[in-house]
Amino acid sequence: MKRSFFGALTGRAIGFSFRYYVTGLNGNSDVKMLALDGVYPSEENIANGTYPLADSFFAVYNSSNTNPNIPILIDFILSEEGQAIVKQSGYTPLVSN
Helix, strand or coil: CCCCCCHHHHCCCCCCCCHHHHHHHCCCCCCCCCCECCECCCHHHHHCCCCCCCCCCCCCCCCCCCCCHHHHHHHHHHCHHHHHHHHHCCCCCCCCC
């Protein structure tokens, strides 16, 4: 990276964002993803937990809620079709053990 007083104004900056923004939404081939501690933010490294800046999302509900659709929704999210939607949405699906 070339040092420049005007670096932030001319596009020479380092920032952070979601992986999907860079790989699927941004469309700017000049934006590059960087490895952290030698680990590249690939889908595989995010899924297996080796990339250190990945986070998890949880489906949480009150156990006293008797709505019969809750377990159906959770089962769908965890299903092959649900995980395909997770991937199509730009997130990393769960690893199948």
